[in-house]
Amino acid sequence: MTIRTRLTLWFGGILLVSLVVLAGVVHYEWEEQVKRLHVDKQAPEPAWQETGEIVFVYGGITALLLLFGSWWLLRKSLAPIITLTRAAERIHVDNLKERLPSTGSGDELERLTEVFNAMMARLEDSFTRVREFTLHASHELKTPLTVMRAEIETALGEESLTPSQRELFANQLEEIQRLTKIVNSLTFLAKADAGQDALQLDMVHLDELVKDSFSDAQMLGRPHRITVELVACEAILLQADRHRLRQLLLTLTDNAIKFNQPQGRVTMALSRQNGAAVLKISNTGPGVLPEKLPRVFDRFYRGDAAHSSEVDGCGLGLSIAEWIAKAHRGGIQMVSEPDQWTTVIVTLPISRSPSDR
Numbered sequence: 001m002t003i004r005t006r007l008t009l010w011f012g013g014i015l016l017v018s019l020v021v022l023a024g025v026v027h028y029e030w031e032e033q034v035k036r037l038h039v040d041k042q043a044p045e046p047a048w049q050e051t052g053e054i055v056f057v058y059g060g061i062t063a064l065l066l067l068f069g070s071w072w073l074l075r076k077s078l079a080p081i082i083t084l085t086r087a088a089e090r091i092h093v094d095n096l097k098e099r100l101p102s103t104g105s106g107d108e109l110e111r112l113t114e115v116f117n118a119m120m121a122r123l124e125d126s127f128t129r130v131r132e133f134t135l136h137a138s139h140e141l142k143t144p145l146t147v148m149r150a151e152i153e154t155a156l157g158e159e160s161l162t163p164s165q166r167e168l169f170a171n172q173l174e175e176i177q178r179l180t181k182i183v184n185s186l187t188f189l190a191k192a193d194a195g196q197d198a199l200q201l202d203m204v205h206l207d208e209l210v211k212d213s214f215s216d217a218q219m220l221g222r223p224h225r226i227t228v229e230l231v232a233c234e235a236i237l238l239q240a241d242r243h244r245l246r247q248l249l250l251t252l253t254d255n256a257i258k259f260n261q262p263q264g265r266v267t268m269a270l271s272r273q274n275g276a277a278v279l280k281i282s283n284t285g286p287g288v289l290p291e292k293l294p295r296v297f298d299r300f301y302r303g304d305a306a307h308s309s310e311v312d313g314c315g316l317g318l319s320i321a322e323w324i325a326k327a328h329r330g331g332i333q334m335v336s337e338p339d340q341w342t343t344v345i346v347t348l349p350i351s352r353s354p355s356d357r
Contacts, residue, residue, distance in 0.1 A: 135190035213249035287338035
């Protein structure tokens, strides 16, 4: 049955009930009028008064019945749409397996649900194919890159090479290393998307990892005369994957050094706020324009092309950092004021150690 037919029948039923109630009231008033006329010998009420009572008194009851019935009718009719809307809001790129619930009514909404679920199935299949292609392609690229790197490293060991040849091979080796880094990043993200890269959870002293990262950042910033400061570092113990957190910290500190100005500054701070560990890494780089901030964690997005072309990278570091933060049930965001300070904020939930329980 279509929605149009169902609404027509329901509304027609409400009108029929209202008419029956109104007819019952009129009949009751007519019986009372007859009783007053033949039994009590009272004079009949004027027609206008009788009509006024029916219209303004009993007609009000009928109007309320119609109002309530119409409200109930619209609420019942829109309930499946609200349910479908809430279900659709829960669907995102990482949750393509979810399907909208079937109404079982056989109407237009049921058909719309079937079409939407079929579309979701096609999208899920397309995303799966893309992930599988990325995973297989990156895996297949590792072998030739490894062979090329070994051959060039062997060639660089030849004493008969001229300075120009040695420089050429060194440049080729540098590009191969860059390609290898991109392939490894793609492999990591493809496995993460496919759920094949599970975290190895353990109790980790996050403050120790931050201090190690601070030391690494100082060494990275020294050639560019960039000052790195650790302004706060509270002792925090949480359940996490030590290797992945080190990777996240290395990515963020490396970006803070690379996307900075000569003789700039980098500050790091770790604190405990509302039951979570909050890590802030700020730098005095060129910053990110407000309209570009929502896309900084997109894959291969480089932000400002003018500055990005001068900095080595492939635009996957922040995507990996975002995945690591979310895999730990945390979050990551960036705030920036162009040509002033840019801050990346990582929030991780704190798990109590067994000795604290």
